[in-house]
Amino acid sequence: MSKGTLFILTGPSGAGKDTVLSRLKEINDNVFLSVSATTRQPREGENHGEHYYFIERDMFEDMITKGEFLEYAEYVGNYYGTPCAPVDKMLSEGKDVILKIEIVGAMKVKEQRPDAVSVFIVPPSFEVLESRLRKRGTDDEETIKKRLIRAKEEYLMAPEFDYIIINDSVESAVEELCAIIMAQRCRSDKRYVSV
Amino acid sequence: MSKGTLFILTGPSGAGKDTVLSRLKEINDNVFLSVSATTRQPREGENHGEHYYFIERDMFEDMITKGEFLEYAEYVGNYYGTPCAPVDKMLSEGKDVILKIEIVGAMKVKEQRPDAVSVFIVPPSFEVLESRLRKRGTDDEETIKKRLIRAKEEYLMAPEFDYIIINDSVESAVEELCAIIMAQRCRSDKRYVSV
Numbered sequence: 104m105s106k107g108t109l110f111i112l113t114g115p116s117g118a119g120k121d122t123v124l125s126r127l128k129e130i131n132d133n134v135f136l137s138v139s140a141t142t143r144q145p146r147e148g149e150n151h152g153e154h155y156y157f158i159e160r161d162m163f164e165d166m167i168t169k170g171e172f173l174e175y176a177e178y179v180g181n182y183y184g185t186p187c188a189p190v191d192k193m194l195s196e197g198k199d200v201i202l203k204i205e206i207v208g209a210m211k212v213k214e215q216r217p218d219a220v221s222v223f224i225v226p227p228s229f230e231v232l233e234s235r236l237r238k239r240g241t242d243d244e245e246t247i248k249k250r251l252i253r254a255k256e257e258y259l260m261a262p263e264f265d266y267i268i269i270n271d272s273v274e275s276a277v278e279e280l281c282a283i284i285m286a287q288r289c290r291s292d293k294r295y296v297s298v
Numbered sequence: 299m300s301k302g303t304l305f306i307l308t309g310p311s312g313a314g315k316d317t318v319l320s321r322l323k324e325i326n327d328n329v330f331l332s333v334s335a336t337t338r339q340p341r342e343g344e345n346h347g348e349h350y351y352f353i354e355r356d357m358f359e360d361m362i363t364k365g366e367f368l369e370y371a372e373y374v375g376n377y378y379g380t381p382c383a384p385v386d387k388m389l390s391e392g393k394d395v396i397l398k399i400e401i402v403g404a405m406k407v408k409e410q411r412p413d414a415v416s417v418f419i420v421p422p423s424f425e426v427l428e429s430r431l432r433k434r435g436t437d438d439e440e441t442i443k444k445r446l447i448r449a450k451e452e453y454l455m456a457p458e459f460d461y462i463i464i465n466d467s468v469e470s471a472v473e474e475l476c477a478i479i480m481a482q483r484c485r486s487d488k489r490y491v492s493v
Contacts, residue, residue: 223486266481267489279484286461286481289474291418294462 113209114224308404310449
């Protein structure tokens with residue numbers, strides 16, 4: 104059996120990565136989401152192995168030393184990272200895996216796994232991004248302004264990735280993501296043809 | 299505007315290229331088929347510019363000299379070829395073009411146009427191919443046997459192409475072809491992202 108493909112899904116904050124992924128999961132039970140590890144405490148309703156792998160700081164640092172992360176970062180005093188083992192297990196079983204990750208992490212994974220397929224998702228315009236960030240209501244005015252400046256810088260990274268999805272509607276964005284996944288399965292190095 | 303993509307559709311005789319293409323045309327009016335040129339006489343019901351460009355031998359040879367074909371071949375005393383001009387006009391207008399062609403021609407086009415996307419379509423098995431060739435009823439026993447031997451040789455060429463579609467049902471084959479076309483439109487070098 105051919106190995107599965109690792110898809111890296113990235114893009115500026117507010118581009119709609121989570122909405123697209125949750126819709127994808129509803130209609131396509133043939134792809135698997137990678138679960139991150141973190142040293143932060145679980146919040147209410149968060150389950151180990153589903154939302155995150157919750158692990159101790161010592162263990163996380165031990166795993167870093169052993170090179171067992173595809174990427175990791177420290178953020179507000181906690182580690183966050185993508186353990187290689189569960190991803191590689193699924194890939195070797197022929198499953199396609201989607202790793203949702205911010206842009207710097209995406210670049211790190213792409214470097215380690217050049218055969219991964221990277222997808223950069225963007226909102227249709229900065230006006231739409233701004234209105235989405237405001238509607239979300241989680242950020243104050245200054246944070247929104249900072250996020251927008253950051254998003255414009257991040258936009259310039261788009262050509263570094265294999266595919267660009269413009270999230271003007273969830274349905275069309277999911278359709279394009281499904282097409283990218285299906286096309287990848289048709290690649291001649293993924294299909295075994297016997298005579 | 300970004301340029302369109304040239305898709306080369308090839309595969310052994312009996313793989314179902316024509317069936318897949320005619321179904322694709324029904325559901326996807328966003329791709330255009332390349333029309334071949336030939337020096338043979340038009341048959342009843344064949345229209346110039348639709349089924350073929352019917353041109354004189356002198357003119358065909360003149361076009362060969364000027365390098366105006368993506369590929370050409372002589373078959374039973376007549377020339378057949380793909381003129382560059384109509385294909386390039388559509389591509390420059392941002393249209394995607396599909397060129398259906400036998401395998402040797404496909405290799406020639408791929409050599410001239412390395413940015414073309416090549417798709418190799420195969421029947422699910424040789425048993426199915428054999429039964430399709432028999433059902434078609436156009437060939438005698440010896441010809442069918444020759445076609446099968448040829449098809450097995452051609453199968454070995456599959457890994458040379460970008461994508462492989464296994465035509466076990468017309469619907470799934472068309473779905474995969476549509477996915478390949480849609481994914482190609484999402485490639486970062488085809489999508490213009492403005493800040």
